[in-house]
Amino acid sequence: MKKKRIISALLICVFSFMLLGCEAKDANTKENADNQTETSNNKAQENETTKDESTKKNDNDKTKSEDIISKDKNNDNTKNSSEEKSAEKFYGTWIISKDLTTSKQITTYSSNDIKSIIGQKLIFSKEKATAFGESIDTLKQTIENPIYKKNVISKAKFEEEWKITFKDLGIQGNSVTEVNVSSSKGENTCDFLIVDDNTLVLSGGGVFLQLKK
Secondary structure, three states, rough: OOHHHHHHHHHHHHOOOOOHHHHHHHHHHHHHHHHHHHHHHHHHHHHHHHHHHHHHHHHHHHHHHHHHHHHHHHHHHHHHHHHHHHOOOOEEEEEEEEEOOOOOOOOOHHHHHHHHOOEEEEOOOEEEEOOOOOHHHHHOEEEEEEEEEEEEHHHHHHHHHOOHHHHHHHOOOEEEEEEEEEEEOOOOEEEEEEEOOOOOEEEEEEEEEEEEO
């Protein structure tokens, strides 16, 4: 009997150690699983944070790019606007539409000369201009890279000097802007008066000719 009791006690001890070992193993397994879960969650959070930062960076880059494009567009608009303002209103193609010369003027043109040039075109631009002077042949000359010089003349001074009135030329007001056109060497020239945006008065050789766009 005593021997059986000893064996039973030993068996109980063995089972107890085995149970304790299993519980410890389960605890370790659970702890490892928890650690893995926590690690996975941390990685997921890091990935989400990285994704958010990347998205935010892309959005910022896109915004900066749009701002640059908008700025460049505004600069282009400003540049175009400035170029338009610098372009003279008298730039363009003009047609000799009418002879405004009165009998008081002494001219180098005959009546047939004037009739022959009615309807002829003249060009004024930044790159070139048509010349006009003492004879018909000057209309065949082109002023390259013309220099335009403006001068405001009072009504009284103009009428006294030219012996023709503003009314004869269709000019209103007490002054008019005269434009002298010449090449850099002063070889070819042309003179005209600005009446309005669509009307000029060409002068040369003692004649006054109305120009229309």
